[in-house]
Amino acid sequence: MTGRLKGKTAVVTAAGQGIGQAIAAAFSREGAKVYATDLDVSKLDELAKVKRRKLDVRSTRAVQAFAEKVGAIDILVNAAGFVHHGTVLDCSEQDWDFSFDLNVKSMHRTISAFLPGMLANGNASIVNIASGAGSVRGIPNRYVYGATKAAVIGLTKAVAADYIRKGVRANAICPGTIESPSLEDRINTLAHNTGQSVEAVRQAFIDRQPMGRLGTAEEIAMLAVYLASDESSYTTGQIHLADGGFAL
Numbered sequence: 001m002t003g004r005l006k007g008k009t010a011v012v013t014a015a016g017q018g019i020g021q022a023i024a025a026a027f028s029r030e031g032a033k034v035y036a037t038d039l040d041v042s043k044l045d046e047l048a049k050v051k052r053r054k055l056d057v058r059s060t061r062a063v064q065a066f067a068e069k070v071g072a073i074d075i076l077v078n079a080a081g082f083v084h085h086g087t088v089l090d091c092s093e094q095d096w097d098f099s100f101d102l103n104v105k106s107m108h109r110t111i112s113a114f115l116p117g118m119l120a121n122g123n124a125s126i127v128n129i130a131s132g133a134g135s136v137r138g139i140p141n142r143y144v145y146g147a148t149k150a151a152v153i154g155l156t157k158a159v160a161a162d163y164i165r166k167g168v169r170a171n172a173i174c175p176g177t178i179e180s181p182s183l184e185d186r187i188n189t190l191a192h193n194t195g196q197s198v199e200a201v202r203q204a205f206i207d208r209q210p211m212g213r214l215g216t217a218e219e220i221a222m223l224a225v226y227l228a229s230d231e232s233s234y235t236t237g238q239i240h241l242a243d244g245g246f247a248l
Contacts, residue, residue, distance in 0.1 A: 004229045006031030010075035013057050013110060015050075016043025018180030019129060020079035022217035023224045024050055027075070030225055035070055057106035063113050072117030075228045078107040078128045083186060084144050091144045103148035107155060115159075115168065122167030125228045128156045129220075130172040132243040149174075153239055160237030169236035171227045176243030177205050178215045210245035 010027050014020035016038035024036040028049045036047050037055035044052040056062045057080045081103045084095055107128055118124035133139040134149035152172060159170040177183065187205065191198045206214060223242050226232050241247055 002030060004030040004225060004231065005075070008074040008228070009033045009035075009070075009072075010077065010228065011035045011037065011070065011073050011110070011114065012077040012079060013037050013055065013106070014080035015047065016040055018079075018182050019175065019178060019217045019220045020077070021047065022221035023077050023079060023127075026218070026221040026225050027077075027228065030229070032075065032228075035073075037066070057109060058101055060109050063106075063109040067110075067113035067117070070114075072121050073114055074118070074121055074124050076110060076114050076118065076124075076126045077224060077228070078110055078126070080106050081129060081148075082145075083142070083182070085141050085186070085190065086143060087141060088143045090141075096144050099144045099148050100151070103145070104151045104155065107152065111155075111159060115163075118168050119163070119166055123230070123233070124168045125232070126156075126159060126168065126170040127224050127227045128152050128170070128172045130156070130174045130239065132174045132176050132241065132246045134174075136174055136239065136241070136247050156239075157237045164236060169227075169232070171232070171236060172239045173220060173223055173227070174239050174241045174243060174247075175220050176215050176241075176246040177209060178217055178220060180217055183214075208246070209243075210248055213244065215242065215244055 010032045012024040015024040015036035024034050028034045034050040036044050036050040037053045038044055039056050041054040055066050084099050130152040131149035133142045134146040135153050156170050156172040187201045191201045220242055
């Protein structure tokens with residue numbers, strides 16, 4: 001199908017790689033006018049037919065200024081995030097504050113900034129990237145990450161409930177383990193820190209997936225297209241698992 005998002009304007013955060021990049025590309029192919037944002041704007045060069053913009057989602061001032069320039073939009077995708085490895089005993093206050101600022105408060109910033117225009121437009125959709133780790137399932141060594149992603153689900157449901165009759169829907173996608181540059185970095189770091197081979201660490205990620213493989217960013221992007229489109233107009237406040245059976 002093509003043209004599923006024709007006539008719609010979308011903002012996608014963390015579009016420089018991985019899930020965010022795949023979503024921005026898919027939205028563009030489906031006819032949306034896409035503002036692809038990232039803190040490192042050079043990462044956006046791989047995207048075609050989008051408006052590339054630098055955006056620090058940890059800065060309230062930057063987000064508000066960006067929203068004022070862009071104006072009213074129809075779709076907001078919050079894909080920025082960071083995976084902290086470790087238990088409560090490995091989580092400093094700095095780790096906690098950084099994780100919640102990037103994984104949760106960034107969504108508060110963007111939603112606060114763009115919601116007035118979305119309400120004015122009506123028939124708008126917010127898609128937040130959560131995770132299978134958190135309130136869906138407890139994962140070892142994902143203490144603060146799981147806490148942030150549980151918060152994302154709570155945030156999503158709250159927005160959906162507040163605006164359910166005002167033309168704005170909000171849904172969360174909970175991916176399993178996805179092939180991405182971020183995952184590669186995490187695999188390399190874990191291998192270095194634990195003394196295991198990169199191949200062994202990678203296989204451990206694969207083995208915990210019931211389907212026996214990792215997911216792709218494009219698979220998550222196709223779900224985001226559905227949630228952003230009018231095809232999902234009767235769906236709000238829900239978590240949508242795309243996890244290869246990870247939550248079973």
